[in-house]
Amino acid sequence: MEARPLLKPLRLVFLLQFLCMIHLSLAQSAVEVRLTGVITSEMDGSPLPGANVIVQSTSKGTTTDANGQFQLTVPANATLVISYIGYQSRTIAVGNQTQIKVALTPDVSSLDEVVVVGYGTVKKSDLSGSVATVAAEEIKSLPIASLEQGIQGRVAGVQVMQGNSAPGGAPQVRIRGANTVLGGSEPLYVIDGVPVYNAGLINEDGLNIGTQPSNALASINPNDIESMEILKDASATAIYGARGANGVVIITTKRGKAGERGQLSFESYYGMQQVSNKLDLMNAQDFIRIMNERARNLGQAEPYANPAQYTTSTDWQDLLFRTAPIQNYSLSYSGGSKQNQYNVSGNWFDQQGIVINSGFKRGSVRINLDNKINDQLKFVTSLTASRSINNRASNNWLSNAFSAFPTVNPYNSNGGYNDFSDSEAAADPTNPLEVVEKSLNKLTVDRILGSVMGEYTLLEGLTFSIRMGLDNQNQLNDIFVRRGNFTYPFPGATVKQDYNTNVLNENILSFNRELNGKHKINAITGFTWQQNTSRYFQQGGTGFQFEAFETNNLGAASITEPNVSSKGQSTILSWLGRVNYVFDDKYIVTFTSRADGSSRFGENNKWAFFPSGALAWRVSRENFMRNIPFISDLKVRTSYGVTGNQEIGLYNSISRMSSVVNVMGASQNAAIGYVPTSLANKDLKWEINKQFDAGIDLSVWQGRVSLTADYYIKRTDDLLANLPIPGSSGFSTILINSGSIENKGFELGATAHLIDKAFTWSINANISRNNTKVLDLAVETAEFFAASIPSPIDRPVNIIREGEVLSAFYGFVEDGLNETGDIRYKDLNGDGVINDNDQTILGSPYPDIIYGFTSNMAFKNFYLSIFFQGVEGVSVFNSNEFLTGNSLARIGNQLTAVNDRWTTDNFNPNAKYPRASNIANRVSDRYIQDASYLRLKNIVLGYNLPAGKLGISWLQAARIYVSGQNLLTFTKYNGYDPEVSQTGTNSLVKGLDRGSYPSAKVYNIGLNVTF
Amino acid sequence: MKTIRYFTYSFLLLAAGLLHSCKDALKEEVFSFVATENYWKTEADAEAGIIGTYESFLSSNYYGRFYFELTELPADFVTINRNDTYQTLDRWDLIANHPFVLQVWNTMYQQISRANGVIQYVPAIAMDEQKKQAIVGEAKFIRAFNYFNIVRLWGDSPMPLAVIDNLANTSLPRTSKTQIYAQIEQDLQEAEAVLPETRTGAAVGRATSGAAKTLLAWVYLTQEKWQEAASKSNEVIGKYQLLPKFGDVFSGTNENNAEIIFSVQxxxxxxxxxxxxxxxxxxxxxxxxxxxxxxxxxxxxxxxxxxxxxxxxxxxxxxxxxxxxxxxxxxxxxxxxxxxxxxxxxxxxxxxxxxxNPIVLRYPDVLLIFAEAESQAKGGPTAEAYEAINKIRRRAYNLPVDQPSATVDLTGLSQQAFRDAVIQERGFEFVMECKRLYDLLRTGTFKSKIQSLGKAATAGDLLPIPQSEIDANAEMASADQNPGY
Incomplete structure (x- = not known):
């Protein structure tokens, strides 16, 4: 009775507490939101599984599932941080949304991203040199035969020129301009750790104007590539010493990732190619008219007395062109556990050529393994094997086709190939169709490229690795000419074989530690050995009774050609070291050095030393920068270093006698003699390249816009040069090191995410300008010419002269037509005579400016990607027009444009072409034409099937797309394609369009499925 | 710590070992060539060395092609309908950087350099003395032949007589014509003494004493040493014969026949x-x-x-x-x-x-040199001189060579008329055999002759020294160029 009053206040307290709790919990649930969302990749809208979604400044978060989706309870107005390996992190304010969709940009400039540099990796934020990355995403759906084509237009400062569009043809790659005159100009490619130099295959002539140049990189499957890093400045390339002067392209192939389940993925595309541009040639009636006119002008009898009987015209180009398919099928499986990861892939690529009887096929297999034996020891294995078969085209095919008369039929009345009489034929009287259909030039390349690296962790941060690498290429070239060749009318077979084995051993000690939180040290030192052995064989014969044998029974030849074989070997030994020191994530110092000993160098100069240094300052991490929040990252950097070029050929420093084949005796047999080959130079050494680079990396608005700019000056000294010596000494040149060449330029690259909502749009652009100038030549006259272009031009077109761009065009300047309708040339030296002294520089085969522009848009599951690429300020010598736009100076079909010519009827002094006659035309500014262009290189429209929604559990992702390549080209150039340079990559003859294989428009459809 | 030390030491040891062997590893091993220091040791080396010397004749810059462009196009008989590079030779308005001039110059000097190698290194080889002398004799014949061409086409020219193996020795000054002719005569006299008279079997096609004598007679003729030319050519008369039909001389199935003295195989x-x-x-x-x-x-x-x-x-x-x-x-x-x-x-x-096989020297050379030299030496054509030229004329008409013919034989000519007749006969006999230009040059009628055919003929009296030679040669300046360029 007295106890009761005590409970009342307690009950009240409990009630109050309870009410408070309810109130509080209600309040809490009022400030928490259940959020769902999906995280996708901005490139193509594909979902990102395993992305992290975290509430900012808390540890509360989740990861996305296989469909990129997540669910999370978040406080109202929360801010989320979304991140994913390989992509830029995003910070999103949720606001009152309950459903969000966030697109992440594949990282090219993420600061945490690891960048592959020579012999190791470096965090992007710690990088002090100029390195650009091309990710697999960017080249995944491009129908390309060879990986260099994927780099075109995507990296500032890197020019990739598809000089010849034949399938399997070799693009030329120049990083920051051409560094050398005679030495090799291609960059060094490092494929999964094995350095490979892409010289042309099969012992071909330097000038190599006949058959399309061949390409060693075409035996690597582009689909296997995970990323390509382009090392541009001396700080990045000095680690490659005597091979770094032309820049380095590091290629990393796809490796397996640890995960719950493996992945099986199938990628394919199928496309149709068509010639983008045909020459506009005369039909029969126009041709007859000009031929008769020419005869009248020369006082000869008209060759076509009865024009009316020619009712049809033969379009020889149409006979040679066809719509050709291109297709690619890749199947790969990958996956793994924490200890072992694997990635195995197989690929089949088949590109028929748009010119008949040409094409390229490749089958390849890749096995990549990462095996951790125990906590200290792991092995990395990369192995690829491929076979490619290339039916190569000859540039004579097209030259014959557009010179052939439209008045003759390809077939005769019996259905066989028509033989032309002398009066029906241009200089080469063979039937162009027969030449193409009845010749064989098949190049089969078998390649094995691989390495095994064992890495042992000695202590924390200290590892020792040994790598054994192998690059083995066997090439077999079957050449068979059945009939109808101007020079060889009888069936002839030749077989060439080239065996090339490249063996590598690297021993690297690397140290990677962070001390006291402020000092980061990343250092390597090592020793490498690489040896290259090549063997060459050639056999042939003519006079076969049965054409069907082709090259398969050389013993059946009635006349055997002499045997040829040779062997060569070269070795490089190197010591290398690099230290990268970062203080407080703000100040970066890098020092690199390499000592190379090469067997190619002369006795007196076997070893070379290449140092370089770089400094970088991450300004954005300074305290004073905290007031400028819109700048998320700002780094300024500069570097200076020395690299070398050892591509000076083998055996050039020693005095040698070689064999020659003479004929002697009553039976006229072969007799072998020995003669001195060259004047030796014991001092021969590498070319030395010094480069200065200054650059800025800027990122603003939390990474929405980022910029990279670089300025560089490169100078190559001790250029390899063929010093002309008096012919009266018995030799005409000696190889010495003398001369210099300079490249100066500016590069700018930018990425911007313009719109970031349900509809995303980002753009990526790069532009660069380079100026190549020859500073000094060994020759006393300060100039010399590249090789002569064969008949009918019979003279060189490129000059190498001090103070001018390398391989500048050189010729006469026209001054309209004179009173008799013939071309008048300017008398440039005013001596009253037109001769070789009235020539001048007419243009440059190297572009002033190269640029590329990509736009990526995505909306719901659709995506659209557009890529433009272009060059400015470049010229080409249109040698085709020398034959087809010469008013019959040399007999052959003409362009319809030649209908605008001076005639005795119109006396038109402004006519584009002179009167029809036999006056030989000269190499002049008429034929050195502007080849600047802007091209819509690639456009892709695709759709990602929402696999999750379809409820198919075994399907992870599926994508279908259509794309087009080279659909639009804006150019003033008159030939097939402004992007042309017929010769091999190391030839000094540049910018030559001589029956070059035309480029194609491609229409593609593709399907990628992941299980 | 011990682990680090262990690994670092073994790594350094490995490196040191490799470093020690690296000097040899960097020496270039040759597989498809012979280093010069290992050559000129045996008889086989000597034989192959002279075979290699002959090989220059086969170059496309010599009897393979461009020697014809260079010596036939400027003369009066041959013309061409191609681009300007060729036509400028035909019109004779070329300038010093003409590519064919350089190519032929370089190839002739290349052959001289190879011959110098034989002459310099073969005497030290231990082998049969007679064979050795004959090989050196062949090299001297080849060297003399080239200097003969060079001195006629270019005049004063560099005259290397030893192997040049160093960049420092490559520039030589122009040597006077007189000295070059003296050297040519010396080389041929030494050669004719040691060369065999005939060649058989596998040696057919190599130089003989008849070739050396014929060439020497031609050298004397060019210098207008008439008596020496007549005597020297007389030494060869009777050693070869004229084939009855002109066409048979050039048959592909009877190469190296009895009329041929020296040809390129x-x-x-x-x-x-x-x-x-x-x-x-x-x-x-x-x-x-x-x-x-x-x-x-x-x-x-x-x-x-x-x-x-x-x-x-x-x-x-x-x-x-x-x-x-x-x-x-x-x-x-x-x-x-x-x-x-x-x-x-x-x-x-x-x-x-x-x-x-393009023919360099054949029996009609001997007869016609004799005819001209004999007539000039004796102040007028002698019976022997007439007989020599008439043999050629009879054969030209497929008539028996040794029987006088009233229709074709020449008689009763003055000294000048006879010489003109011989020059014309040489022209007709040796069409496209690279001799016409030399005849026009030595008679001083080159430019007037081609001008009479309407050619511009604005260039000099001789070929230009190649511009590249003048540019590269420290001992030559632009002032040393032949007049007219």
């Missing part, structure tokens, strides 16, 4: 040339070649088309307008650019695979 397969298809016309219809593309043409204003007796068998073999095609019909190559019939290779397998 080709077999069409291992080594071939393009002379056949280039000198013929008529395209693929022409049975005597693969494809008669008519690079070299008869100049239809010159004597060989306008003033040559069309009944002469030699004439109809040497130049033509009509021929019988492969299809059996008569073909006409036209009157504007007639063709040459001398180099026939019906079984050649390609345009560049002719097997016909």
């Amino acid at each position: 080709f077999d069409g397969t291992n080594r071939g040339h393009s002379l056949t298809s280039f000198a013929h016309a008529g395209g693929t219809q022409n049975p005597n070649c693969t494809n008669g593309v008519r690079v070299y043409s008869v100049d239809n204003k010159s004597d060989i088309w306008t003033r040559w007796d069309t009944t002469e068998a030699r004439r109809n073999f040497s130049v033509y307008r009509y021929f019988t095609g492969r299809n059996g019909t008569r073909q006409d190559v036209g009157n504007d650019y007639p063709a040459f019939g001398k180099y026939n290779a019906p079984s050649e397998t390609g345009i560049n695979n002719s097997y016909i």
